[in-house]
Amino acid sequence: MKISLLLTSFILLFSSSFYSQNKKGVLERKEGGITVVVYTKTDKNALKDQSGKVLLEDLRGMTNLGRGYQAIDSKNQLIYFTLEGGNVVSKPNAKEIKNYNMVCGTVPNYTASIKYTLDYFKITLFTDNSWINTKNTTEILGQISKNNADDCYFINGERTFSYSNYSEMNASLNIKNESPNAVIFRKDSLYGIFPKTKAIYSEVKITNYITKVKKGDLFGYYEINKTPKYKKLGDFEGIYARFELPDGRKGYLASSGHEYFDEQ
Incomplete structure (x- = not known):
């Protein structure tokens, strides 16, 4: 049972159902003593206190991360905040407002291994089922011909990788973890990334369980844009990663793949 996923889905459904349209192109809802305004034509948000005073405006990509919000402000900066008691309470980073990740129950222990044979790199998975008092298992996940690979390793940089509760820290942010x-x-x-790609990238890097690839001088996140397109591409902070295109344009890449370009 993935509590964080269920909680995030409930929050998004709950909050979206309380919007009211007070005039064309403007939606409003109340939360924590704050009026959240959505301007549908520009897809921007504003936050007002109970007297109608604007506390924040021109917010783009305002997204609930589970225990608070992340947005891009009018200065093209990422901001984090909660709505409490009629106030907008600033938070220092995404970690302060993301859902906790919890898995209920006991899970098996796994060990993935790469075995060398004469012609192949053989990939196996050992499952320790002692927690349920049943027989342990070993399965072959696949093999890579030595004609196609000189070396290979798991996402930890080693030829063995043991795990039990593999992190789903990015699931509630709609960012797909690498297997x-x-x-x-x-x-x-x-x-390359077995079994998904051939050896076509000049670099493959796993950061916070997310796969970043490089081809030539350009970067991309594999699950978002398999063909790299960015001159510079930062790590994800919440649901946004900072980018710069070869033509000099800068902005934020959302986990959905949407690009928010800097505004002047």
């Missing part, structure tokens, strides 16, 4: 059994392999000077 714990994924294998990064190298052929000559290029890298």
Whole structure:
């Protein structure tokens, strides 16, 4: 049972159902003594206190991360806040407002391994089922021909990877984690991700369980844009990653793939 996913879905459904339209193109709802205004034509938000005073405006991409909000402000900066007692309470980072990630019950222990044979790298998964007093199992996940790979390793950089409760820290943010059994392999000077890609990238990097790839001088997040397009691409903070395109334009990449370009 993924409590964080259920909680986030409930919050989004609950909050969206309380919007009211007071005039064309403007939606309003109340939360924590604050009026949240959505301007549907510009897709921007404003926050007002009980007297109608505007506390924040021109917010883009305002998103509930579970225990508070993240948005892009009028200065093209990421901000984090909660709505409490008629106040907008600033928070220092996404960690302060993200849902806690909890998994109920006991889970098996897994160990993924890469075995060398004469012609292949064989990938196996051992499952320790002693927690339920049943027989342990070993399965073959696949193999990579040595004609296609010179070396390979798991997302921890090693040839074995043990895990039990593989993190789902990004699930509530709609960012897909890399599989714990994924294998990064190298052929000559290029890298691939088994079983998803051939060796076509100049770099494959796993950060916070998210796969960033590089091809030539350009970067991308594999699950969002498999063909890299950014000159610079930062790590995700909440649901946003800072980017710069080759033409110099800058902005934020959302976990949905939407780009928010800097405004002047």
